Amino acid sequence: MPTYEYDLIVIGGGAAGLTSSGMGAGFGAKTLMIERDRLGGDCTWYGCVPSKIMLNLAKKAKIRGRKADWAEVRQTLDYIRDEVYEDADHPDIFRKMGVEVAFGTAVFTGPHSLTLKQPDGNSREITSRYFLIATGSRAMVPPISGLDETPYLTNHSLFELRELPESMIIIGGGPIGTEMAQAFQRLGTQVTVVDRANEILGKDLPEFAGMLRNEMEKEGVRFYLNRSIQSVSGDDRRIMVSISCADGSTKTLSAAKLLVAAGRQPNTETLGLGQAGVHVTKSGISVNDRCRTNQRHIYAAGDVTGRFQFTHMSEHMAKVAVTNMLLKVPMKIDARHVPWATYTDPEIAHLGPTKAELDAAGTRYETYRFPYKKNDRAITDGVTTGWIYVYAKKFSGKILAADILGAHAGDLIGQFALAMRNGLTLRNMADTIFPYPTYALGARRAADQWYIKNQSVGLVKWLKRIFGYRGPLPDLSDPDRIV
Numbered sequence: 001m002p003t004y005e006y007d008l009i010v011i012g013g014g015a016a017g018l019t020s021s022g023m024g025a026g027f028g029a030k031t032l033m034i035e036r037d038r039l040g041g042d043c044t045w046y047g048c049v050p051s052k053i054m055l056n057l058a059k060k061a062k063i064r065g066r067k068a069d070w071a072e073v074r075q076t077l078d079y080i081r082d083e084v085y086e087d088a089d090h091p092d093i094f095r096k097m098g099v100e101v102a103f104g105t106a107v108f109t110g111p112h113s114l115t116l117k118q119p120d121g122n123s124r125e126i127t128s129r130y131f132l133i134a135t136g137s138r139a140m141v142p143p144i145s146g147l148d149e150t151p152y153l154t155n156h157s158l159f160e161l162r163e164l165p166e167s168m169i170i171i172g173g174g175p176i177g178t179e180m181a182q183a184f185q186r187l188g189t190q191v192t193v194v195d196r197a198n199e200i201l202g203k204d205l206p207e208f209a210g211m212l213r214n215e216m217e218k219e220g221v222r223f224y225l226n227r228s229i230q231s232v233s234g235d236d237r238r239i240m241v242s243i244s245c246a247d248g249s250t251k252t253l254s255a256a257k258l259l260v261a262a263g264r265q266p267n268t269e270t271l272g273l274g275q276a277g278v279h280v281t282k283s284g285i286s287v288n289d290r291c292r293t294n295q296r297h298i299y300a301a302g303d304v305t306g307r308f309q310f311t312h313m314s315e316h317m318a319k320v321a322v323t324n325m326l327l328k329v330p331m332k333i334d335a336r337h338v339p340w341a342t343y344t345d346p347e348i349a350h351l352g353p354t355k356a357e358l359d360a361a362g363t364r365y366e367t368y369r370f371p372y373k374k375n376d377r378a379i380t381d382g383v384t385t386g387w388i389y390v391y392a393k394k395f396s397g398k399i400l401a402a403d404i405l406g407a408h409a410g411d412l413i414g415q416f417a418l419a420m421r422n423g424l425t426l427r428n429m430a431d432t433i434f435p436y437p438t439y440a441l442g443a444r445r446a447a448d449q450w451y452i453k454n455q456s457v458g459l460v461k462w463l464k465r466i467f468g469y470r471g472p473l474p475d476l477s478d479p480d481r482i483v
């Protein structure tokens with residue numbers, strides 16, 4: 001067997017790269033992680049962490065009822081991002097684990113070799129037995145007339161703004177556009193969202209996405225949905241966005257800033273994938289269920305594959321890749337149990353196939369629902385907007401999917417993910433003791449609905465006859481009754 005300098009080279013030090021290099025070293029592989037910027041990737045610097053800080057500060061601004069102090073927002077953003085970096089992403093943490101960390105850009109020169117272009121201008125040729133590509137994604141800039149000549153923000157520049165804009169137009173009502181619309185509106189910016197789709201958060205349950213949009217409209221966010229953008233123009237002081245209206249006319253929106261949040265594109269161009277013979281498409285590096293590319297020794301994980309663009313999925317894919325590559329254990333991406341959450345107020349979360357996918361596949365299921373307005377903790381906290389919907393088999397209670405709108409939906413969906421992944425049924429959940437008063441108890445009460453819905457007047461008649469009970473027949477007509 002030829003000898004290589006490393007057993008594993010990981011390219012990219014974001015969620016997928018950090019997980020895979022730590023695991024690689026943990027399994028005894030001589031591992032090198034290459035990062036062109038700072039370890040931590042999008043999540044720490046330009047994604048999950050700053051966006052959740054903004055949402056938290058925005059909630060506080062809403063409670064105080066006054067505009068945020070942008071200097072304080074920026075200070076908090078910098079302070080917490082640094083804290084996350086020092087606690088979880090710093091190169092020394094990985095060096096301690098046995099990972100070599102090198103800074104620079106990696107470019108393949110062959111199937112087992114690459115050039116590391118270092119920041120000081122020097123280059124180094126390196127070989128490895130295995131590679132894991134985890135170079136992530138960046139904002140996709142749609143081909144809109146005038147956009148190239150107009151200043152716009154993306155998630156890369158948004159959190160570095162020097163002042164709070166008086167107004168902002170956001171192109172895209174996906175998770176980024178929706179979270180940032182609420183955050184900026186609450187901080188004091190007048191936000192307008194434009195999307196070509198007819199509802200925000202196209203991957204979530206439309207009914208819940210519509211309820212969230214209503215809440216955001218009450219807070220002042222303006223939505224222009226089902227509109228195509230004709231052109232964009234402007235300068236650093238004012239931006240104009242022309243949109244088409246349903247009657248064929250054109251309307252021009254204007255704001256101080258423009259944020260493009262219209263999806264992602266994979267970071268693949270500078271990798272020299274052709275030299276390594278790795279197959280790539282516009283949506284990302286093609287991988288199989290084991291995260292392997294068409295080259296048996298080259299794997300890819302995370303956003304660069306264009307598959308599931310979430311931090312938890314980047315970590316999951318990294319685990320799948322390393323387990324197959326270094327342990328030779330055939331582990332597959334668990335695509336049937338993928339949860340996600342959008343951290344607006346109320347939150348919106350989903351698990352498994354969508355309701356539309358269940359319906360399209362002709363799957364037979366029952367919907368078990370529980371409203372937040374009947375959850376005592378939601379009542380005491382004053383956050384009663386929301387619902388838990390679980391889709392499950394009528395007789396077995398086997399969980400097929402779930403949607404949640406409401407406070408802590410992202411945490412609650414984890415309860416169903418654990419149950420569904422491990423074959424626990426709604427009956428098992430309903431028989432489990434959950435503490436009172438918690439949001440999690442709402443998950444159990446949704447599971448209780450399986451017992452309640454399986455109760456029937458016929459069953460009660462049978463009980464009465466067998467045991468000689470003398471009460472009247474119950475009224476079971478309310479589909480949302482809780483006992």
Ligand SMILES: Cc1cc2nc3c(=O)[nH]c(=O)nc-3n(C[C@H](O)[C@H](O)[C@H](O)COP(=O)(O)OP(=O)(O)OC[C@H]3O[C@@H](n4cnc5c(N)ncnc54)[C@H](O)[C@@H]3O)c2cc1C
Binds near residue numbers: 042267
């Ligand atoms: C605003 C926003 C909010 C988000 N919020 C959430 C959330 O709440 N929850 C959630 O689950 N997900 C969220 N996401 C998605 C999440 O951030 C990504 O799915 C995740 O960061 C992807 O991780 P990754 O490791 O694949 O890529 P990245 O984190 O992008 O890491 C890739 C790394 O590779 C480096 N790199 C690229 N090319 C090269 C090269 N040629 N050589 C060397 N290094 C290279 C980059 O510098 C980068 O550090 C959010 C994203 C955004 C933009």
Ligand SMILES: NC(=O)c1ccc[n+]([C@@H]2O[C@H](COP(=O)([O-])OP(=O)(O)OC[C@H]3O[C@@H](n4cnc5c(N)ncnc54)[C@H](O)[C@@H]3O)[C@@H](O)[C@H]2O)c1
Binds near residue numbers: 194200201341
């Ligand atoms: N809480 C979270 O987990 C979280 C938060 C933010 C981002 N993310 C991840 O980041 C990914 C990217 O987020 P995103 O919101 O940029 O992308 P997205 O693809 O989810 O949504 C983009 C939106 O932009 C619209 N759009 C695209 N082109 C348009 C055009 N020319 N004109 C008008 N509208 C247009 C689409 O219809 C869509 O609604 C997400 O898919 C998600 O995986 C996750």
